[in-house]
Structure formats: structure tokens, C-alpha cells
Amino acid sequence: MKLTRKWQLLPVMMDFCLRRKFNINMKIKKAIVFLILLSVSLISYRAFCEELPEVGKVVWVDDGDTFVLEDGEKVRLLGINCPEKPHKDKPGECFGYEATRFAIKLLKRKKVRLEYDRIKRDRYHRLLAYVFLPSGEMANAIIVRKGFGYVLTVPPNKKYRARLLRAQRLALDENLGMWKHCKPEKEEYYYIGNLRSYIFHRPSCKFGKMTSSKNVITFSTRKQAFYQGFAPCRRCKP
Numbered sequence: 001m002k003l004t005r006k007w008q009l010l011p012v013m014m015d016f017c018l019r020r021k022f023n024i025n026m027k028i029k030k031a032i033v034f035l036i037l038l039s040v041s042l043i044s045y046r047a048f049c050e051e052l053p054e055v056g057k058v059v060w061v062d063d064g065d066t067f068v069l070e071d072g073e074k075v076r077l078l079g080i081n082c083p084e085k086p087h088k089d090k091p092g093e094c095f096g097y098e099a100t101r102f103a104i105k106l107l108k109r110k111k112v113r114l115e116y117d118r119i120k121r122d123r124y125h126r127l128l129a130y131v132f133l134p135s136g137e138m139a140n141a142i143i144v145r146k147g148f149g150y151v152l153t154v155p156p157n158k159k160y161r162a163r164l165l166r167a168q169r170l171a172l173d174e175n176l177g178m179w180k181h182c183k184p185e186k187e188e189y190y191y192i193g194n195l196r197s198y199i200f201h202r203p204s205c206k207f208g209k210m211t212s213s214k215n216v217i218t219f220s221t222r223k224q225a226f227y228q229g230f231a232p233c234r235r236c237k238p
């Protein structure tokens with residue numbers, strides 16, 4: 001008789017334990033959802049409500065396209081890319097030194113005005129900006145116009161693409177700066193451009209081959225790709 005009663009109690013006990021576990025699980029789940037919502041709202045608050053500097057004094061120039069403002073903010077010039085200068089064990093790229101020297105002359109100790117596009121910071125938390133000098137000229141455009149950098153469009157930041165491309169075409173026509181001094185080791189018979197990313201590749205590059213056929217554009221020369229505002233792939237370095 002005693003034994004039977006124990007067996008009868010078993011399902012009740014199991015049910016009690018399961019419910020308890022279920023309740024704990026629900027509490028954990030609720031806490032996780034709350035934390036996710038909290039961090040999402042904090043991130044979006046930072047992204048949308050953050051007040052970004054509109055002017056600032058340049059106190060340090062890192063390289064052709066990066067500098068530091070008096071308040072410590074690091075700024076990356078938007079819509080362009082400059083060749084890398086040698087850094088620690090990295091050898092740097094052709095015209096990297098020259099681009100840095102040019103940017104120092106152009107920007108150091110200047111009070112600049114910053115204009116933003118749709119994405120305001122990159123993954124290194126640097127400000128992404130079009131930078132205007134006291135004369136009203138845009139530093140990004142001057143650097144490209146003189147051949148110390150090239151157009152690099154990262155969608156959706158495309159506000160001044162046309163203006164920067166006009167400057168680049170003039171530099172290419174006049175064979176200035178890096179266009180005169182830097183030639184690739186090997187020219188290809190053609191290049192593959194991606195109409196979505198504005199990047200171009202060597203024909204053998206696996207990243208070029210991954211381009212969906214509706215986004216492919218081909219160029220017969222590097223110069224043609226640059227003329228259309230496409231930037232070289234970082235992997236295959238065309």
C-alpha cells in the first residue's frame with residue numbers, strides 16, 4: 001500500500017520540478033531579452049543622437065587620409081583612400097610617404113569643418129568626414145586632384161562621389177603624383193569590376209569571381225577602372 005502511494009506521488013513531483021525549471025528558464029530568457037533590448041537602444045541612441053563635431057583643429061596627421069583633432073577624435077577622410085606609408089614591419093605602398101607629407105602640409109594646425117554622410121563612424125570608431133579647409137576647399141578632393149590618393153566609394157556613403165571622381169579624372173589626365181610614379185608589377189588583359197561595391201579585381205581573384213553576373217563590369221585597363229571610380233581590391237592588388 002505504501003509503495004503504491006509513492007508511485008502515485010512521482011508524476012506530481014516531476015511536474016513540480018519541471019515547472020520550477022521552466023520558471024527559471026523563463027526568468028533567464030526574460031533577462032536576456034531585456035539586456036539585448038537595452039544594448040540595442042543604447043547603440044541606436046549613440047548612433048542617432050550623438051552630437052558629432054562640426055569644426056575642429058587638426059593636431060596630428062597619421063597618414064594621407066587620417067588625422068586627429070584637438071579633442072582627440074580620429075578622423076578618416078571619406079570617399080578616398082591614400083597609399084599606406086611603411087609601418088613597423090609592413091613595407092608600405094608606393095607614394096605612401098609622399099601622401100602623408102602632403103596631408104601634413106594640407107591639414108596640420110588648420111581649423112577644419114567636417115561634413116558627414118550616412119554612415120558616420122567606421123569599425124575603429126573613427127569619424128568619417130568630408131573635410132573643408134578655411135579656404136572652403138575640400139581636402140578629400142584636393143588630395144585626389146593632386147594624385148596623392150584615389151576615389152574609394154563605400155556605399156551608402158556616396159554624397160560627393162561625382163565631385164571626387166571629377167578631381168580624379170583630371171589627375172589621371174595630367175598624370176600627376178601616384179599616377180605617374182606608381183605602376184603595378186603586372187598588367188592584366190582585363191579587370192573585373194563590381195558595380196555594387198565599386199571595387200575592381202584581377203581576373204584570377206576569387207573575390208572578383210564571386211561577383212554576381214548582374215553586377216559585373218569589365219575594364220580593359222587599370223586606368224579605365226580608376227577613370228570610372230572603381231578602387232583596387234585589397235587582396236589581389238590589381
Ligand SMILES: [Zn+2]
Nearest residue numbers: 201205233236
Ligand atoms: Zn580581388
